[in-house]
Amino acid sequence: MASLKVYNSLTRQKEVFTPINAPYVGMYVCGPTVSGESHLGHARPFITFDVVFRYLQHLGYKVRYVRNITDAGHFEEEGREAEDKIATKAVLEKLEPMELVQKYTNMFHWAMQQFNNLPPSIEPTATGHIVEQIEMIKQIIADGYAYEANGSVYFDVEKYNTDFSKKGQPYGILSGRNLEDQLDTTRELDNQDEKQNKSDFALWKKAPPEHIMRWQSPWGEGFPGWHIECSAMSSKYLGKKFDIHGGGMDLQFPHHECEIAQSTVCNHVAPANYWLHNNMITINGKKMGKSYNNVIKLSELFAGTHPILEQAYAPNTVRFFILQSHYRGTLDFSNEALIAAEKAAKRLWEAYEWLSKQQVSDATPAATDIELDKKVNALVDDFEVFMSDDFSTPKVLANMFELVPIINGIKDKHTPITALSNSTVLHLQQSLKTYLEDIFGLVAPSAANTAVLDGVLQLLIEVRSQAKASKDFVTSDKIRNQLMALGIQLKDEKDGSVSYSVSN
RNA sequence: GGUCCUGUGGCCGAGUGGCUAGGCAGAGCUCUGCAAAAGCUUCCACAGCGGUUCGAAUCCGCUCGGGACCUCCA
Numbered sequence: 001m002a003s004l005k006v007y008n009s010l011t012r013q014k015e016v017f018t019p020i021n022a023p024y025v026g027m028y029v030c031g032p033t034v035s036g037e038s039h040l041g042h043a044r045p046f047i048t049f050d051v052v053f054r055y056l057q058h059l060g061y062k063v064r065y066v067r068n069i070t071d072a073g074h075f076e077e078e079g080r081e082a083e084d085k086i087a088t089k090a091v092l093e094k095l096e097p098m099e100l101v102q103k104y105t106n107m108f109h110w111a112m113q114q115f116n117n118l119p120p121s122i123e124p125t126a127t128g129h130i131v132e133q134i135e136m137i138k139q140i141i142a143d144g145y146a147y148e149a150n151g152s153v154y155f156d157v158e159k160y161n162t163d164f165s166k167k168g169q170p171y172g173i174l175s176g177r178n179l180e181d182q183l184d185t186t187r188e189l190d191n192q193d194e195k196q197n198k199s200d201f202a203l204w205k206k207a208p209p210e211h212i213m214r215w216q217s218p219w220g221e222g223f224p225g226w227h228i229e230c231s232a233m234s235s236k237y238l239g240k241k242f243d244i245h246g247g248g249m250d251l252q253f254p255h256h257e258c259e260i261a262q263s264t265v266c267n268h269v270a271p272a273n274y275w276l277h278n279n280m281i282t283i284n285g286k287k288m289g290k291s292y293n294n295v296i297k298l299s300e301l302f303a304g305t306h307p308i309l310e311q312a313y314a315p316n317t318v319r320f321f322i323l324q325s326h327y328r329g330t331l332d333f334s335n336e337a338l339i340a341a342e343k344a345a346k347r348l349w350e351a352y353e354w355l356s357k358q359q360v361s362d363a364t365p366a367a368t369d370i371e372l373d374k375k376v377n378a379l380v381d382d383f384e385v386f387m388s389d390d391f392s393t394p395k396v397l398a399n400m401f402e403l404v405p406i407i408n409g410i411k412d413k414h415t416p417i418t419a420l421s422n423s424t425v426l427h428l429q430q431s432l433k434t435y436l437e438d439i440f441g442l443v444a445p446s447a448a449n450t451a452v453l454d455g456v457l458q459l460l461i462e463v464r465s466q467a468k469a470s471k472d473f474v475t476s477d478k479i480r481n482q483l484m485a486l487g488i489q490l491k492d493e494k495d496g497s498v499s500y501s502v503s504n
Numbered sequence: 505g506g507u508c509c510u511g512u513g514g515c516c517g518a519g520u521g522g523c524u525a526g527g528c529a530g531a532g533c534u535c536u537g538c539a540a541a542a543g544c545u546u547c548c549a550c551a552g553c554g555g556u557u558c559g560a561a562u563c564c565g566c567u568c569g570g571g572a573c574c575u576c577c578a
Contacts, residue, residue, distance in 0.1 A: 034578095202576045226576055226577070330509085332515095337527095399526085471537075494535075
């Protein structure tokens with residue numbers, strides 16, 4: 001098993017990954033808030049950690065991957081007025097929060113399937129764990145690190161910081177902030193007067209009358225604070241201390257910082273050993289935001305319906321595009337870049353598909369081109385080296401692209417397959433399959449070919465070949481050009497056969 | 505304003521102080537009835553200014569630009 005290194009946000013350096021209780025690995029990733037439709041920004045963390053999940057399993061770990069659904073909070077449906085929440089309407093007319101939550105949860109699951117993300121081992125909901133959250137808050141109060149004020153409960157950040165700094169665990173340990181720097185810079189918010197200090201954060205919020213999601217608690221009717229759900233669910237399903245906590249960089253502060261504080265008080269131990277954060281996606285060099293009007297929903301992305309988009313982009317193209325950059329760098333989204341990714345993914349996949357159909361027995365036990373054989377083995381062997389170096393998917397892909405001309409050279413008979421030993425060919429075939437399909441989770445870029453379509457195309461190819469044989473190029477070109485207009489490209493191979501590829 | 509990240513060729517993106525990243529686009533050639541596809545070759549780079557060094561895209565400083573976060577919003 002290769003020694004995996006990961007960049008730990010907590011220590012700000014790459015570290016060898018050592019599970020607490022190998023071969024078991026516990027991984028928690030902050031999931032979506034299902035109060036709206038998922039957008040392009042959501043694609044990055046969930047694809048990134050899907051690949052982490054897949055790679056850990058590839059290395060032989062038994063991973064429990066927990067990703068929550070945040071379905072508790074403040075909900076409004078687009079287009080509906082606040083009056084909808086008032087109880088004077090009939091039950092079926094009123095905004096029912098669980099109906100909204102269900103709708104957006106379904107859409108989220110649909111998008112994850114489109115991306116070919118594996119489902120997490122457990123996908124707990126915040127509303128399903130209110131009891132656990134209340135218990136946790138009670139514990140924090142009992143330990144003296146939270147206080148009640150007017151039906152709400154706040155975490156005492158000052159006290160926590162004072163006490164835990166002595167143990168080397170100050171508030172700000174993850175984000176690199178220190179408490180003193182922040183006190184002056186906070187903007188004005190509601191209910192600040194309830195807090196003893198501006199840096200305190202809510203564990204439980206009293207529900208105002210119009211708030212539609214509310215639960216009974218020792219402090220009255222209300223709803224849980226923003227951060228507590230992840231602490232409650234991660235410790236319930238992964239234990240007080242687990243291996244990996246992941247999420248977007250935007251969550252590092254305050255969300256993850258607060259999780260650490262809460263869990264450390266409750267469980268007397270910091271929650272996770274390794275904190276992994278993916279960077280953000282920008283669009284044409286600008287961050288995604290409502291003010292720029294560049295928030296692209298995933299359904300719009302796949303259909304090409306957002307004004308920014310010049311065409312539709314297949315989920316697989318987006319996935320490939322994301323894997324072409326390292327997860328900790330920002331990634332700029334543009335039509336030009338996506339179109340380039342689409343073409344690149346196609347070229348890579350077609351070479352892979354062709355190779356996977358070749359019989360290894362056609363090669364020979366010993367390579368006739370020792371240099372090439374060595375080169376191929378070196379390129380393939382580096383897949384694992386690169387992936388084990390903090391998941392360097394772009395470097396693995398670069399190596400794959402160096403293999404493409406070699407594979408196509410064999411296909412076009414520039415290079416005999418016997419140049420490589422049969423063990424090398426087998427190694428190449430298996431490694432490409434493992435990395436492209438099992439770890440990267442990529443799929444064939446073209447639309448699904450049905451048996452019927454294939455039959456029709458074989459017929460057309462045969463007719464065209466006959467036309468060509470009798471020098472009837474008008475007919476042969478007509479078949480070729482009209483198929484092209486339909487998105488079906490015919491390719492005259494070197495050996496006289498004809499293949500085709502279907503674009504979406 | 506504070507904390508942190510970042511600035512690579514037409515576009516997207518790797519990058520260890522000295523050795524080709526890779527993809528897409530462009531140019532030439534080969535193959536082809538013509539194309540496409542594919543193969544081969546090739547152009548284009550390290551924001552700016554200083555410094556350290558035998559040598560810096562890679563280390564340090566400054567300037568300019570971009571980005572994230574700065575608490576009840578997930």
